[in-house]
Amino acid sequence: MTSTKTDGSLFLREFLRAPTRTAAVAPSGTALADQMALPIPERGEPVVVELGPGTGAFTRAIEQRLAGRGRQLAVELNPTMADHLAARFPGVEVARGRAGDLPQILAGYGIDRADVIVSGLPWFAYEADSDGPPLVHTLASVLTAQGVLTQFAYTWTRWAPPARRLLHGLRAGFEEVVSGRTVWANLPPATVYFARRPRSLP
Ligand SMILES: C[S@@+](CC[C@H](N)C(=O)[O-])C[C@H]1O[C@@H](n2cnc3c(N)ncnc32)[C@H](O)[C@@H]1O
Structure with a gap:
């Protein structure tokens, strides 16, 4: 079985x-x-x-762009997905945990700050994941001053209240939030938010 087929069936399951x-039903x-x-x-x-x-759909793109430079850490809540990812990408550090615990996870890996956060999280994680401060604040707090967060949203749900709350939260946490062009080739079509220059939040 090809890795694409394996990924697809694991994802659906x-x-x-x-x-x-x-x-999402597919990567x-x-x-x-x-x-x-x-x-x-x-x-x-x-x-x-x-x-x-x-x-690992984004993991592969990140790995290709880094081409052996820097560090690549992936944080996944689902242990089955995390095990699959670690086996598929031996060069990537895979942490099993919640995005809301990112400061502690980074400390455990001896990482002070991130230059880029690539988020494949669903909007649900922003609303439900953190017992403490809003998740956007947590992510902003671990980025460098020039750091960037990318987050995608499915184009056809962008105007639904949870997706609008997510965009509002990103604008509160970052000085600049820009939407990319719609990626029609994705199923379903999606839009990427590029959030730059994290604000210092209480
Ligand atoms: C929509 S899928 C995206 C997967 C992949 N990035 C892609 O685009 O194909 C969302 C992923 O986020 C994980 N996830 C959900 N909540 C999370 C959280 N709070 N912390 C870490 N991972 C989480 C899910 O287990 C799932 O693997």
């Missing part, structure tokens, strides 16, 4: 088991993955953190 947390496509990884600098040794990697 985990969706049926945890639909809200998985939030994202390469066109979306390429947009999500775009802010990763082409020079230097950047620290890139991926949230909700699932079966």
